[in-house]
Amino acid sequence: MAISVVMPALEMAQETGKLLAWRKKEGERVTKGEPLLEIETDKAVVEVEAPGDGILAGVTADVGAVVPVGQIIAWLVAPGEKPPAMAVTAAPAARASSSPQRTSAAAAVQATEQRVALATQISPKARRLAKELGVDISKIRGTGHEGTITSEDVQSLAQGEGAAAPPGMELLSQVGRLMAERTTQGWTSVPHFFLVRDVDCGELVAAQTRFRQEMEKTHDAAPTITDVLISLLAKVLVKHTRMNSSWTGEGIRSNPEINVSVAMAVNEGVVGAVIHKANTAKIAQISMLRRELTERARAGRLRPTDITGGTFTLSNLGMYKVDAFSAIITPPQAAILAVGSISDRVVPVDGKPAIRPMMTMTLSSDHRVVDGARAAEFLSDLADAIREPEKVL
Amino acid sequence: MPEVATRELTFAQAIREALAEEMRRDSRVCIFGEDVAEAGTPFKVLSGLVEEFGRERVMDTPISEAGFTGMGVGAAMTGLRPVVDIMFGDFLTLTMDQLVNQAAKVHYMSGGTWKVPMVLRTTLGATRRSAAQHSQSLHAWLSHVPGLKVVMPSTPYDAKGLLKTAIRDENPVVFFEDKMMYKQKGPVPEEEYTIPFGAADVKRKGEDITIVATSSMVQVALGAAELLEKIGVGAEVIDPRTTWPLDEKTLIESAKKTSRAIVVDEGYGRYGVTGEIASVIAEGAFYNLEAPVKRMGAMHVPIPFSPPLEDVTVPTEQTVFEAARTLCGKG
Numbered sequence: 014m015a016i017s018v019v020m021p022a023l024e025m026a027q028e029t030g031k032l033l034a035w036r037k038k039e040g041e042r043v044t045k046g047e048p049l050l051e052i053e054t055d056k057a058v059v060e061v062e063a064p065g066d067g068i069l070a071g072v073t074a075d076v077g078a079v080v081p082v083g084q085i086i087a088w089l090v091a092p093g094e095k096p097p098a099m100a101v102t103a104a105p106a107a108r109a110s111s112s113p114q115r116t117s118a119a120a121a122v123q124a125t126e127q128r129v130a131l132a133t134q135i136s137p138k139a140r141r142l143a144k145e146l147g148v149d150i151s152k153i154r155g156t157g158h159e160g161t162i163t164s165e166d167v168q169s170l171a172q173g174e175g176a177a178a179p180p181g182m183e184l185l186s187q188v189g190r191l192m193a194e195r196t197t198q199g200w201t202s203v204p205h206f207f208l209v210r211d212v213d214c215g216e217l218v219a220a221q222t223r224f225r226q227e228m229e230k231t232h233d234a235a236p237t238i239t240d241v242l243i244s245l246l247a248k249v250l251v252k253h254t255r256m257n258s259s260w261t262g263e264g265i266r267s268n269p270e271i272n273v274s275v276a277m278a279v280n281e282g283v284v285g286a287v288i289h290k291a292n293t294a295k296i297a298q299i300s301m302l303r304r305e306l307t308e309r310a311r312a313g314r315l316r317p318t319d320i321t322g323g324t325f326t327l328s329n330l331g332m333y334k335v336d337a338f339s340a341i342i343t344p345p346q347a348a349i350l351a352v353g354s355i356s357d358r359v360v361p362v363d364g365k366p367a368i369r370p371m372m373t374m375t376l377s378s379d380h381r382v383v384d385g386a387r388a389a390e391f392l393s394d395l396a397d398a399i400r401e402p403e404k405v406l
Numbered sequence: 407m408p409e410v411a412t413r414e415l416t417f418a419q420a421i422r423e424a425l426a427e428e429m430r431r432d433s434r435v436c437i438f439g440e441d442v443a444e445a446g447t448p449f450k451v452l453s454g455l456v457e458e459f460g461r462e463r464v465m466d467t468p469i470s471e472a473g474f475t476g477m478g479v480g481a482a483m484t485g486l487r488p489v490v491d492i493m494f495g496d497f498l499t500l501t502m503d504q505l506v507n508q509a510a511k512v513h514y515m516s517g518g519t520w521k522v523p524m525v526l527r528t529t530l531g532a533t534r535r536s537a538a539q540h541s542q543s544l545h546a547w548l549s550h551v552p553g554l555k556v557v558m559p560s561t562p563y564d565a566k567g568l569l570k571t572a573i574r575d576e577n578p579v580v581f582f583e584d585k586m587m588y589k590q591k592g593p594v595p596e597e598e599y600t601i602p603f604g605a606a607d608v609k610r611k612g613e614d615i616t617i618v619a620t621s622s623m624v625q626v627a628l629g630a631a632e633l634l635e636k637i638g639v640g641a642e643v644i645d646p647r648t649t650w651p652l653d654e655k656t657l658i659e660s661a662k663k664t665s666r667a668i669v670v671d672e673g674y675g676r677y678g679v680t681g682e683i684a685s686v687i688a689e690g691a692f693y694n695l696e697a698p699v700k701r702m703g704a705m706h707v708p709i710p711f712s713p714p715l716e717d718v719t720v721p722t723e724q725t726v727f728e729a730a731r732t733l734c735g736k737g
Contacts, residue, residue: 136665136695136697137692137694137695137696138693138694138695138696139696141693141694157696157735158697158732158734158735158737161697161735163696164696
């Protein structure tokens with residue numbers, strides 16, 4: 014089978030790479046690990062190794078070309094095999110993607126990038142120096158191995174080199190920087206539209222209370238409204254595959270797994286912690302995993318797999334007493350559901366005013382992937398599931 | 407190093423010269439071992455000694471390491487200064503009772519009445535295609551035992567000076583020579599000199615990373631340092647020269663200066679010399695370190711006979727270079 018050669022992402026903010034040289038000619042035999050090409054990023058010149066064995070074919074990038082990260086630029090094929098006719102190329106946006114079908118190289122880079130962002134390390138020397146100089150560690154961006162903060166980073170900040178920013182300006186942490194990049198990319202590249210729906214949560218709250226009572230004894234789990242919503246959402250997504258798809262630049266790819274990403278607040282921003290295959294997980298499992306993820310997120314110890322592979326995001330600001338809000342999509346996901354608090358409101362029931370626990374949901378969708386009607390059908394099924402959770406769970 | 411040293415000797419010649427000089431100087435110095443007389447050992451290190459000193463002082467023994475090491479311990483206790491030759495360090499396993507329970511304990515258990523001024527010379531080192539029973543580096547075993555001193559020279563100059571010190575020492579000393587270094591040449595002055603134990607030697611100065619290396623790994627470290635210089639990393643290479651006594655001060659001071667350290671030794675990485683030295687550095691220089699202290703030893707496997715496999719079992723210039731580059735955040 015043909016193996017794709019992609020422009021790798023080697024750095025945090027890299028969108029493109031410049032092809033400096035092919036080390037092999039088209040038609041030449043290549044073995045895994047051999048130098049295959051040389052690329053230039055904005056920081057360095059790097060030699061890229063062959064991802065597998067085969068014959069170099071279907072080269073689409075010439076020397077000197079500036080190519081978006083993640084794009085296929087050649088193939089390694091078996092003797093007599095032709096390279097795939099239509100090379101699936103990813104938009105530059107795919108760099109920050111969490112699509113399950115991305116190349117392994119990009120995945121590794123993304124994993125490294127996120128690990129760096131989330132679990133900043135500091136060397137013993139730097140920590141001592143920061144204390145001595147009274148430097149706030151959280152303001153430092155590490156330049157050492159895997160983003161480790163070194164004493165040089167501390168010193169340059171203490172001497173004002175790292176803090177070249179004008180007074181009153183807060184320097185970005187890595188989480189903050191990443192959040193800024195991702196939201197800018199999502200907001201500027203994805204054509205958003207929003208659907209709003211109020212839903213009666215009487216049964217949802219009852220179900221959650223029941224689960225909590227049962228599972229406190231059996232599982233040491235105490236499911237929250239968010240946990241029940243994750244489960245309902247994932248089960249409804251099974252029918253609505255398009256909501257669980259991704260825009261690739263060439264077409265729409267449906268994601269084989271339903272991985273619900275849960276937006277979590279950490280010190281300097283927000284991260285999306287992923288419940289993988291949430292549609293097949295039991296409420297108790299979801300609850301325990303979500304609690305674990307929350308603890309790891311707060312401690313800055315999320316692992317790469319904790320934050321990659323999400324296909325749909327749930328963001329709940331109910332605990333902050335927010336009534337409703339609109340959220341920004343994280344590409345290449347096609348949608349994000351923003352839910353507000355469940356609060357008693359007066360609504361008509363059977364023609365009479367009644368007080369019901371109501372919640373407002375706002376669904377942000379990528380209009381390249383779904384249209385209003387399709388998104389509305391999904392939201393309607395989700396609202397039904399929330400109104401009668403027992404039917405789904 | 408001497409200021410003027412025009413003469414060059416091989417490592418083997420330096421060892422032989424140290425033995426000859428000490429045997430001329432002190433008639434109590436004698437040599438026991440397999441094939442040490444006319445054969446001059448398989449490595450030809452002792453060639454010519456039997457001709458000068460005779461078979462009474464350069465004595466071939468039966469193939470019984472336990473037996474003739476015990477003979478050495480007894481001879482040392484009763485007034486001679488024997489130099490016992492164990493052809494391959496792998497055969498040390500047979501001498502362990504004599505070394506660990508006798509030689510290392512006699513002085514202590516006799517309340518200082520007896521002493522064992524014996525030197526046991528042996529070899530270490532892989533990549534000679536000698537297979538699993540003739541390629542090990544077991545110096546960690548002996549460094550672990552109180553009462554033994556352990557010497558690991560890396561150059562002809564150090565080999566000669568340290569061996570003379572070993573022969574004059576009143577305690578049992580185990581002297582390890584890497585069999586791959588016997589033909590390595592280096593400056594050795596004509597005039598008399600000795601090198602004290604427990605004094606590390608800075609083989610190369612550098613500001614960015616400390617590479618502590620023993621025996622032939624010093625050459626590997628120096629090669630890696632050359633590669634590192636090309637990418638702007640200045641490596642300081644330090645040879646402790648004796649694993650016991652150990653010059654902790656020099657190691658810690660260097661690590662404090664550079665903030666990063668790698669320890670390279672050809673013995674097994676697990677529970678080995680690298681672990682001990684890395685701990686000494688971590689304890690002494692922790693608040694000056696930018697990165698964890700890295701250990702690099704032989705893989706935890708029997709040394710393979712297959713050359714391609716054997717070559718990757720022990721640290722190389724390239725692997726040390728890569729590790730250093732990563733620690734410095736440049737890889």
